[in-house]
Amino acid sequence: MDMSKMDKLVSLCKRRGFIFQSSEIYGGLNGFWDYGPLGVELKRNIKEAWWQDMVRNPPPGPDGQEISMVGVDCSIIMNPKVWVASGHVGGFADPMIDDKETKQRFRADQLHVLVAMPLSDYQALPEGARHGSPPQSYGSLLDHCKFLASSLESSQYCEWTPGAKLADGFRVVKNSHGTGMRNDPESFGSYKFVVELEHRPSKAVWRGAVATAHEDIYARLAELPSPFSGKRGVLTEPRAFNLMFQTYVGAVQSEENVAYLRPETAQGIFVNFQNVVDSSRMKLPFGIAQVGKAFRNEINPRNYTFRSREFEQMEIEFFCNPAESMKWYQYWRDLRKAWYTQLGIKSDNLRPREQGKEELAHYSIGTTDIEYLFPFSEEPQELEGVAHRGAYDLTQHATHSGKDMRYFDEEAWERDKAARGTNSFKEWLKTNPAKEEIEKYSFVPHVIEPSAGADRFTLAVLCEAYAEEEVKGDVRTVMRFHPRLAPIKAAILPLVNKEGMPDIAQKIYRDLKKSFNVFYDDKGAVGRRYRRMDEAGTPYCLTVDGQTLQDQTVTIRDRDTLQQDRVAIKELESVLRTRLQ
RNA sequence: GCGGGCGUAAUUCAGUGGUAGAAUGCUAGCUUCCCAAGCUGGACGUCGCCGGUUCGAAUCCGGUCGCCCGCUCCA
Numbered sequence: 001m002d003m004s005k006m007d008k009l010v011s012l013c014k015r016r017g018f019i020f021q022s023s024e025i026y027g028g029l030n031g032f033w034d035y036g037p038l039g040v041e042l043k044r045n046i047k048e049a050w051w052q053d054m055v056r057n058p059p060p061g062p063d064g065q066e067i068s069m070v071g072v073d074c075s076i077i078m079n080p081k082v083w084v085a086s087g088h089v090g091g092f093a094d095p096m097i098d099d100k101e102t103k104q105r106f107r108a109d110q111l112h113v114l115v116a117m118p119l120s121d122y123q124a125l126p127e128g129a130r131h132g133s134p135p136q137s138y139g140s141l142l143d144h145c146k147f148l149a150s151s152l153e154s155s156q157y158c159e160w161t162p163g164a165k166l167a168d169g170f171r172v173v174k175n176s177h178g179t180g181m182r183n184d185p186e187s188f189g190s191y192k193f194v195v196e197l198e199h200r201p202s203k204a205v206w207r208g209a210v211a212t213a214h215e216d217i218y219a220r221l222a223e224l225p226s227p228f229s230g231k232r233g234v235l236t237e238p239r240a241f242n243l244m245f246q247t248y249v250g251a252v253q254s255e256e257n258v259a260y261l262r263p264e265t266a267q268g269i270f271v272n273f274q275n276v277v278d279s280s281r282m283k284l285p286f287g288i289a290q291v292g293k294a295f296r297n298e299i300n301p302r303n304y305t306f307r308s309r310e311f312e313q314m315e316i317e318f319f320c321n322p323a324e325s326m327k328w329y330q331y332w333r334d335l336r337k338a339w340y341t342q343l344g345i346k347s348d349n350l351r352p353r354e355q356g357k358e359e360l361a362h363y364s365i366g367t368t369d370i371e372y373l374f375p376f377s378e379e380p381q382e383l384e385g386v387a388h389r390g391a392y393d394l395t396q397h398a399t400h401s402g403k404d405m406r407y408f409d410e411e412a413w414e415r416d417k418a419a420r421g422t423n424s425f426k427e428w429l430k431t432n433p434a435k436e437e438i439e440k441y442s443f444v445p446h447v448i449e450p451s452a453g454a455d456r457f458t459l460a461v462l463c464e465a466y467a468e469e470e471v472k473g474d475v476r477t478v479m480r481f482h483p484r485l486a487p488i489k490a491a492i493l494p495l496v497n498k499e500g501m502p503d504i505a506q507k508i509y510r511d512l513k514k515s516f517n518v519f520y521d522d523k524g525a526v527g528r529r530y531r532r533m534d535e536a537g538t539p540y541c542l543t544v545d546g547q548t549l550q551d552q553t554v555t556i557r558d559r560d561t562l563q564q565d566r567v568a569i570k571e572l573e574s575v576l577r578t579r580l581q
Numbered sequence: 582g583c584g585g586g587c588g589u590a591a592u593u594c595a596g597u598g599g600u601a602g603a604a605u606g607c608u609a610g611c612u613u614c615c616c617a618a619g620c621u622g623g624a625c626g627u628c629g630c631c632g633g634u635u636c637g638a639a640u641c642c643g644g645u646c647g648c649c650c651g652c653u654c655c656a
Contacts, residue, residue: 243655
């Protein structure tokens with residue numbers, strides 16, 4: 001037998017009831033998984049450890065101060081405008097085009113087809129529609145695309161290679177790997193037309209732009225040269241890859257009541273920002289946390305539960321004064337890494353990785369991925385992203401909802417108002433103070449977002465825990481969970497099924513299960529029962545033996561060292577409590 | 582979505598056209614005072630699903646679903 005560690009782990013998870021394939025008896029469903037009796041305990045323990053350590057009892061802040069944290073639990077389906085504001089409606093629905101020959105795939109909106117047009121027409125384009133800067137609004141974007149499409153009739157497509165020979169008056173200004181689009185109309189002066197074909201593999205500023213006009217432009221895809229080979233006739237029709245799960249609210253399925261299952265829990269926090277401030281007397285800095293399901297229609301779920309279409313997030317949005325935001329960013333980045341280490345993830349396998357500038361989302365000032373080296377990959381994979389999101393989200397929601405998302409710093413105003421010569425902030429505003437001065441008191445908070453994957457961490461814990469070792473010529477498979485996370489905390493075992501041992505063991509079991517998830521087992525030889533508990537990752541086994549009958553003590557076996565100590569029955573609860581911390 | 586591989590018991594696998602197997606696990610009883618021991622029994626598979634070829638299909642063919650690997654994707 002030569003199975004990889006990952007194969008053996010997957011097998012154990014199925015066999016012992018950690019993880020099952022969703023709806024397995026019907027052939028499963030790609031990208032969906034169920035947690036079995038042991039898995040659900042493990043995942044609950046993980047979520048509860050997170051809530052306890054981040055929300056109820058977070059460690060002190062960078063200056064030793066108490067951290068203020070509260071939770072919310074938001075609906076999965078929200079007003080669809082939320083997802084317009086967050087950018088998911090525009091950014092998450094990506095039609096893709098394949099190059100049939102080279103098997104390359106790219107987002108349709110990364111195929112830029114700029115068509116010939118007279119210079120005067122170019123100059124007549126709205127400012128935002130000219131190359132180089134993103135259109136200011138969705139509307140102008142649409143207009144721009146339509147305009148391009150309507151001029152297709154008079155267009156001529158360039159060949160792939162820059163400098164390729166074209167008809168008089170045409171030239172190629174860029175190739176696929178060019179950077180920055182030519183935005184200087186003067187340079188077009190000596191040419192009647194400018195023709196350009198571009199494929200931009202990097203994150204495009206014009207996301208969705210051309211996609212919105214695909215009926216017009218994509219009708220001519222067959223004539224377009226492939227950005228990879230320059231060959232015509234190898235591009236497929238764009239196919240929609242809608243990464244948001246869509247549904248309908250109400251019984252009538254019409255365009256007006258389309259809604260989405262949330263692709264992240266974060267937006268529920270942002271839209272409730274003012275509610276929490278108003279209802280809970282929260283003062284900056286403070287955080288709002290949420291644990292919950294999120295849904296993404298991944299193109300290709302892979303690697304066991306790692307990339308699932310339904311998954312659970314543990315997210316914090318930490319709101320702070322912009323002036324202090326970098327301090328808090330560093331605080332959360334370090335704290336989140338330390339948390340994983342604390343729960344038994346070896347630092348060798350844990351890689352914090354600062355994202356490069358070119359990787360960052362356009363709104364992010366900095367992002368650190370906390371990555372884990374899973375056995376299924378040679379590259380570390382993301383467990384959590386700690387992102388400095390600036391004021392982006394609250395500003396977006398302020399713009400789209402028309403609601404004020406600013407925070408008023410009463411303490412700062414109380415401190416300074418005498419110097420400002422008035423008690424009323426509103427009165428002071430009438431004196432037309434400088435913007436920077438106003439923003440000392442009233443501003444949109446910056447946000448630090450530690451966003452962790454509950455299922456990903458559960459998988460990391462499983463991978464990290466799996467171990468095989470040789471004991472007296474036999475292979476022992478043991479899940480070395482941190483005791484806080486272990487699904488079963490202790491097993492209670494009568495050494496043999498006679499002399500009243502089962503009765504004593506049952507009584508111990510009934511007492512302990514009020515406080516811990518414990519397991520009673522009297523089936524088979526005790527060695528076999530120990531091994532069964534090793535596979536379940538149970539840190540302690542309590543065994544009732546002959547001596548128990550004499551002195552009311554039992555043995556307590558340590559999963560990792562196999563050492564046994566004697567403990568009085570009446571002290572079991574406190575001993576366990578200590579050892580399980 | 583593409584290419585390749587695979588799908589038989591709870592698990593890991595054997596079985597290439599003729600009555601579905603092994604090991605482990607599970608289970609009942611005996612034994613057993615400490616690490617998958619032993620003995621004697623037992624249960625468990627419409628061979629992923631649908632269709633076709635054939636007298637006859639786990640086996641051949643087509644489709645489909647799922648899993649794995651590589652691309653691709655992962656605001």
